[in-house]
Amino acid sequence: MTTPFDAARPELASLLGDRLVTTLADRDLHGRNETYYPLTLPDAVAYPETTEEVAAIVRVCNAHKCPIVAYGTATSLEGQHLCTQGGISLDMGRMNRVLAVNAEDLNAVVQPGLTRVALNEELRATGLFFSVDPGANASIGGMTATRASGTTAVRYGTMRDNVLALEAVMADGTIIRTGSQARKSSTGYDLNHLLIGSEGTLGIITELTVRLHGIPEATLAATCRFPSVEDAVNCVILTIQSAIPMARIELVDEQMVRGFKKYSGADLPEVPHLFLEFHGSPAGVAEQADLFATIAGDFGMEGWKTATTTEERTALWAMRHKSHYASAALGTGGHIWPTDVCVPISKLAEAVLQAQRDAVTLGLTSTIVGHVGDGNFHAGISVDPANADEMARAEEFTNALAKTALRLGGTVSGEHGIGLGKQKFMQAEHGPALAYMRAIKTAFDPNNILNPGKILPALD
Amino acid sequence: MTTPFDAARPELASLLGDRLVTTLADRDLHGRNETYYPLTLPDAVAYPETTEEVAAIVRVCNAHKCPIVAYGTATSLEGQHLCTQGGISLDMGRMNRVLAVNAEDLNAVVQPGLTRVALNEELRATGLFFSVDPGANASIGGMTATRASGTTAVRYGTMRDNVLALEAVMADGTIIRTGSQARKSSTGYDLNHLLIGSEGTLGIITELTVRLHGIPEATLAATCRFPSVEDAVNCVILTIQSAIPMARIELVDEQMVRGFKKYSGADLPEVPHLFLEFHGSPAGVAEQADLFATIAGDFGMEGWKTATTTEERTALWAMRHKSHYASAALGTGGHIWPTDVCVPISKLAEAVLQAQRDAVTLGLTSTIVGHVGDGNFHAGISVDPANADEMARAEEFTNALAKTALRLGGTVSGEHGIGLGKQKFMQAEHGPALAYMRAIKTAFDPNNILNPGKILPALD
Numbered sequence: 001m002t003t004p005f006d007a008a009r010p011e012l013a014s015l016l017g018d019r020l021v022t023t024l025a026d027r028d029l030h031g032r033n034e035t036y037y038p039l040t041l042p043d044a045v046a047y048p049e050t051t052e053e054v055a056a057i058v059r060v061c062n063a064h065k066c067p068i069v070a071y072g073t074a075t076s077l078e079g080q081h082l083c084t085q086g087g088i089s090l091d092m093g094r095m096n097r098v099l100a101v102n103a104e105d106l107n108a109v110v111q112p113g114l115t116r117v118a119l120n121e122e123l124r125a126t127g128l129f130f131s132v133d134p135g136a137n138a139s140i141g142g143m144t145a146t147r148a149s150g151t152t153a154v155r156y157g158t159m160r161d162n163v164l165a166l167e168a169v170m171a172d173g174t175i176i177r178t179g180s181q182a183r184k185s186s187t188g189y190d191l192n193h194l195l196i197g198s199e200g201t202l203g204i205i206t207e208l209t210v211r212l213h214g215i216p217e218a219t220l221a222a223t224c225r226f227p228s229v230e231d232a233v234n235c236v237i238l239t240i241q242s243a244i245p246m247a248r249i250e251l252v253d254e255q256m257v258r259g260f261k262k263y264s265g266a267d268l269p270e271v272p273h274l275f276l277e278f279h280g281s282p283a284g285v286a287e288q289a290d291l292f293a294t295i296a297g298d299f300g301m302e303g304w305k306t307a308t309t310t311e312e313r314t315a316l317w318a319m320r321h322k323s324h325y326a327s328a329a330l331g332t333g334g335h336i337w338p339t340d341v342c343v344p345i346s347k348l349a350e351a352v353l354q355a356q357r358d359a360v361t362l363g364l365t366s367t368i369v370g371h372v373g374d375g376n377f378h379a380g381i382s383v384d385p386a387n388a389d390e391m392a393r394a395e396e397f398t399n400a401l402a403k404t405a406l407r408l409g410g411t412v413s414g415e416h417g418i419g420l421g422k423q424k425f426m427q428a429e430h431g432p433a434l435a436y437m438r439a440i441k442t443a444f445d446p447n448n449i450l451n452p453g454k455i456l457p458a459l460d
Numbered sequence: 461m462t463t464p465f466d467a468a469r470p471e472l473a474s475l476l477g478d479r480l481v482t483t484l485a486d487r488d489l490h491g492r493n494e495t496y497y498p499l500t501l502p503d504a505v506a507y508p509e510t511t512e513e514v515a516a517i518v519r520v521c522n523a524h525k526c527p528i529v530a531y532g533t534a535t536s537l538e539g540q541h542l543c544t545q546g547g548i549s550l551d552m553g554r555m556n557r558v559l560a561v562n563a564e565d566l567n568a569v570v571q572p573g574l575t576r577v578a579l580n581e582e583l584r585a586t587g588l589f590f591s592v593d594p595g596a597n598a599s600i601g602g603m604t605a606t607r608a609s610g611t612t613a614v615r616y617g618t619m620r621d622n623v624l625a626l627e628a629v630m631a632d633g634t635i636i637r638t639g640s641q642a643r644k645s646s647t648g649y650d651l652n653h654l655l656i657g658s659e660g661t662l663g664i665i666t667e668l669t670v671r672l673h674g675i676p677e678a679t680l681a682a683t684c685r686f687p688s689v690e691d692a693v694n695c696v697i698l699t700i701q702s703a704i705p706m707a708r709i710e711l712v713d714e715q716m717v718r719g720f721k722k723y724s725g726a727d728l729p730e731v732p733h734l735f736l737e738f739h740g741s742p743a744g745v746a747e748q749a750d751l752f753a754t755i756a757g758d759f760g761m762e763g764w765k766t767a768t769t770t771e772e773r774t775a776l777w778a779m780r781h782k783s784h785y786a787s788a789a790l791g792t793g794g795h796i797w798p799t800d801v802c803v804p805i806s807k808l809a810e811a812v813l814q815a816q817r818d819a820v821t822l823g824l825t826s827t828i829v830g831h832v833g834d835g836n837f838h839a840g841i842s843v844d845p846a847n848a849d850e851m852a853r854a855e856e857f858t859n860a861l862a863k864t865a866l867r868l869g870g871t872v873s874g875e876h877g878i879g880l881g882k883q884k885f886m887q888a889e890h891g892p893a894l895a896y897m898r899a900i901k902t903a904f905d906p907n908n909i910l911n912p913g914k915i916l917p918a919l920d
Contacts, residue, residue, distance in 0.1 A: 102804070102806065103701075104697065104701065104804075104805070104806035105804040105805055105806045106700070106701065106805075107804075146646060147644075147645075147646040147650075148646075149644055149646070153644065158644050160644070160650070160653075161621070170896065174892050174895070175892065176890075176891070176892045176893040176896060177890075177891065177893060178893055180869060180870055180871045180889075181804040181869040181870070182802040182803055182804055182834075182835050182836075182865075182869070182870040182871045182874065183802065183804075183805070183834045183835055183836070184607075184609055184613065184618050184620070184802055184834055184836065184871075184874050184875065185607075185802060185871035185873065185874060186606055186607040186608075186609070186657050186873050186874065186875050186876065186877040186878070187871050187872055187873050187877070187878055187882065187885075187886070187889055187890070188657070188878055188886060188889075188890060188894075188897050188915050188916075189654060189657070189658055189662070189897045189900055189901075189915075190607075190620070190650075190653045190654055190656065190657055191893055191896055191897065193620075193650045193653035193654070194649060194650055194653070194654055196650065197646050197648070197649070197650055198649055202649070213703070214701065214702065214703035216703070237564065240566070241563075241564065241566065241674065242674065243673070243674035243676070245705075281747060283743065283747060284744055284747065287741060287743060287744065342642040342643065342644055342645060343642055344562070344564075344565040344567075344641040344642055344643075345564070345565055345566075345643070346562065346564035346565045374642075374643045374644055375642050375643055376642075376643070376644065405642075409640060409641040409642070410640055410641070410642040411640045411642045411644075411645035411647050412647055413645065413646050413647050414642065414644050414645060414646065415644065415646050416646065417646040417647070418646070418647055418648055422647065425647075426647070426648060429640075429647055430636075430637075430647070430648060431636070431637065432634050432635065432636045433636040433637060433638055433651055434648075435634070436630065436636060436651055436904065437648050437649045437651065439903040439904065440649055440900060440903065441649075442903070443899040443900065443902070443903045444896065444899065455648050455649075456648075
């Protein structure tokens with residue numbers, strides 16, 4: 001049987017030469033993922049080097065109805081980068097340059113394959129930084145496509161707030177620009193925000209203008225512990241309500257502490273913790289920390305420990321960023337089923353406690369770690385994908401957590417996105433609005449070549 | 461000839477009774493605007509009281525292809541609320557309730573006809589406030605539809621950042637909900653941001669969840685003057701780059717000062733000024749003001765004058781908010797052609813100086829006042845709509861300003877929107893992306909009943 005890729009292949013090969021790769025090794029690499037989805041081989045991997053080349057590839061794919069899925073660093077957590085309907089994995093890794101640093105305008109123009117760490121290295125001499133920090137050293141294109149977020153969103157916003165402008169290749173090869181380098185605009189429909197979070201299903205991002213922020217004059221990180229998760233979360237709620245401009249405020253539950261001890265050798269008592277960071281002037285940071293400590297004292301906070309040197313802070317956040325692997329270390333299966341939800345902050349304690357109870361009831365080992373200042377938290381369930389019963393219970397857990405989030409007025413994902421795993425919740429979360437998402441997809445990509453089978457559940 | 465409204469009228473009358481009004485007085489009131497557009501009578505005015513009623517009205521209008529234009533306070537500046545193709549002016553004034561204040565979650569659920577001042581009055585006892593302040597006491601639905609902004613956006617964001625969730629009636633009467641009360645989400649296409657700024661062309665907003673902010677512990681307002689606009693703007697640029705968290709930073713050029721003197725009796729020398737506000741703790745506010753003064757000193761700042769009491773601050777911002785009328789007071793025609801652009805902040809001085817030169821060259825009296833921390837500024841050209849030559853020169857001025865903004869990497873409107881007046885710039889600003897805006901409009905509103913003739917220029 002001739003596949004759409006077979007039909008597109010000669011034209012793609014003449015376009016890309018040896019940058020169209022069909023070796024099993026390369027397909028295997030691009031078919032992997034960090035979570036529990038099975039290996040999913042693309043038909044081929046393409047390595048474009050310019051926007052015009054992306055447009056040419058897309059035009060060929062569109063003519064032959066060949067699926068095309070943008071690939072960054074494969075750190076997405078819901079299988080967003082997997083070619084589940086075959087076709088081309090479009091590896092953006094060679095489009096990884098910083099095109100401009102506009103320090104005066106606090107922005108940078110970058111290519112999508114650039115990683116956030118690489119961007120921050122390039123920015124080192126400028127006194128500026130790119131704030132969004134999902135943990136993984138993800139590509140900025142991928143972070144935009146999944147509307148990524150992370151530890152600093154409480155202060156500096158998510159990708160939604162930090163992508164000013166995009167260049168994208170649409171399904172017929174048209175190259176469009178959305179947004180501008182101005183800080184705001186009210187000129188027509190917000191296509192910029194429509195593309196952010198569209199997971200490569202509406203267009204392929206080929207260039208981005210991202211906001212930068214000034215590195216604060218002073219930074220203070222701290223850890224502290226609480227008698228219970230409820231105390232820790234209630235402290236967070238009051239901190240946010242008191243408008244203390246937290247740069248980071250992360251909940252680490254007792255299971256997650258166990259994971260950090262096992263994986264990173266952390267020296268922490270096995271009780272719920274908050275990991276914190278304050279940014280500002282030296283006096284401002286001290287004032288913020290004092291205010292926080294006063295609030296926290298009312299919730300039984302103990303063990304206040306600051307990290308003022310860069311090395312101490314780096315060690316703290318490196319440990320935090322390894323929560324995925326630390327969660328995996330708790331179980332015997334070596335894998336993690338990661339899931340996240342986001343709820344109104346007043347409902348955070350209820351949601352977290354419900355998740356902890358559900359894990360116990362289902363006999364699962366699950367950590368909870370969260371960007372709690374946003375009402376967003378993660379559960380990392382240790383699983384062995386070969387254990388069908390455990391996998392079924394993990395799925396039951398994620399279903400229950402999603403239902404809890406919706407019941408509490410929240411959303412089934414704060415930052416991981418929909419991809420494959422959360423399509424089943426789209427109708428429940430969006431109701432009649434889902435039809436309008438479908439209408440956009442149909443209008444923008446009538447041949448359904450851009451990351452087909454993602455975000456929108458199949459119609460029965 | 462039977463109009464679409466004639467066809468829809470019996471059903472609408474039976475639905476609304478005496479809340480469907482066709483008197484000339486009411487049509488006249490809803491056909492006016494604050495700027496230079498001619499009186500534009502709707503066929504009728506409808507006063508819905510519930511979402512379900514809006515849905516029923518829209519269904520009738522859709523069946524008869526009768527235009528329907530949501531009406532808030534008629535303070536939009538590009539004719540957004542005018543029924544240029546006849547049909548129904550949908551006055552949302554009776555849907556003006558606060559449905560919930562969720563103080564713990566820092567949000568409020570409101571109806572679209574509620575004004576921002578009324579919301580802030582309701583919030584008085586809570587210690588919270590709704591931050592977006594475009595000057596006019598606009599309705600929150602209208603502010604959302606035009607993606608309004610204003611003096612505090614530099615610190616608290618625009619409507620884009622402050623509308624968490626919407627309920628809207630779509631063209632076929634379907635009621636959808638976008639967003640949620642969670643602070644962030646990554647579950648599918650961002651319909652919430654698509655509706656924000658869509659000027660009633662994609663759906664009628666019937667309910668909103670808006671973010672609230674804590675009233676700062678301390679507030680300090682101040683005015684100061686500079687030798688030149690360039691000095692004032694360069695001071696702003698360095699202030700923003702230094703990450704001083706300005707709550708307000710407004711440029712007032714020498715002409716605008718003249719207007720304030722004439723209209724409000726302000727006691728200010730006729731040189732460029734900045735009007736400022738600092739929010740924070742008492743110590744934080746003092747620190748911010750000191751930092752600002754140090755920067756400003758390098759740009760020749762003089763006449764630093766603080767306003768610490770609520771009365772002084774209110775007087776200052778009331779004067780600022782009357783810039784529209786103060787601009788009108790400078791001319792003889794009694795009207796203002798208001799326009800705004802937004803540029804990257806590094807280009808702000810160039811854009812403002814070019815605008816001032818263009819006004820002189822064209823023999824126009826124009827003020828400049830701006831939310832310069834965002835790179836956004838307004839020109840208010842005094843015009844007499846009966847003076848065709850002056851109107852032609854005013855149009856030439858706005859055309860030149862729009863071109864300047866685009867040349868400098870900015871946008872033809874930071875906050876006024878497109879409406880009727882700026883459609884001619886849509887192709888130049890958005891290029892091939894405009895076709896994707898049209899595709900959304902066609903998919904969402906195939907009969908083109910929702911505010912037809914706005915935002916998207918007619919195809920030749």
